[in-house]
Amino acid sequence: MNREEKKLETKNRILDAAMRLFAEQGFEATTVAQITEAAGVAKGTFFNYFKTKEDVRGKLDKIVAMDEIVNLKDKPGPYAPRFIALIKKFGDSMAGNQSMLLLSIQGMLANNQNIEESKEGFCYIVDCLVPIFEKGQQTGEFTTTIPAETMAHIALKIFLGVMINWAMGLSKDDFGDQLLLSYQVFFEGVMKK
Incomplete structure (x- = not known):
């Protein structure tokens, strides 16, 4: 997997985790920390994308x-x-x-x-x-x-x-x-x- 593919895969993992959490517990109740944990990425990585x-x-x-x-x-x-x-x-x-x-x-x-x-x-x-x-x-x-x-x-x-x-x-x-x-x-x- 090249660098661009890896970046896209990471971004998609964050989006998938966020979508699941928003659906399960609502947007307001979901934190960035929960999203990063569910996506398996560091908090800093989240802010590289969003x-x-x-x-x-x-x-x-x-x-x-x-x-x-x-x-x-x-x-x-x-x-x-x-x-x-x-x-x-x-x-x-x-x-x-x-x-x-x-x-x-x-x-x-x-x-x-x-x-x-x-x-x-x-x-x-x-x-x-x-x-x-x-x-x-x-x-x-x-x-x-x-x-x-x-x-x-x-x-x-x-x-x-x-x-x-x-x-x-x-x-x-x-x-x-x-x-x-x-x-x-x-x-x-x-x-x-």
Whole structure:
């Protein structure tokens, strides 16, 4: 196992341990010490990968949301209501984590390496969304006048814009409510008339 594979394996052990502990005893009751013990790593190792316990939860939320988006393409339509429900659920899960989300945005843009990693993640999201829009076009749910890839890119841009807007406190609405409204408007524009 090379160095990068070992780092990824360690990070995944921390995430797996945290997910188990959060499910068993709740987020608030779980400590970093418990996570590191369950993962079999030193406390310092935890902080090489994550700034805080909240950072771990944010990463887990993203993983779960991505898994659900990836699986969405394997389900029958209609896709718009499922996508909206999924994105609302994700936004609601971030309630009370405005500062954590702002730190996450700052981290994404902190240096060239982080920017490149973020771009890779965003490209992966678009790649997962394109088949959903294509299937929606094939079933007549979405317009065919806009390419599926364009819809996927716009959907990502909406998410990023709402995320920045909410993290900066530019709206009093909850993150989930802002996402809900934004995607309702988006889908109104791409639905087949």
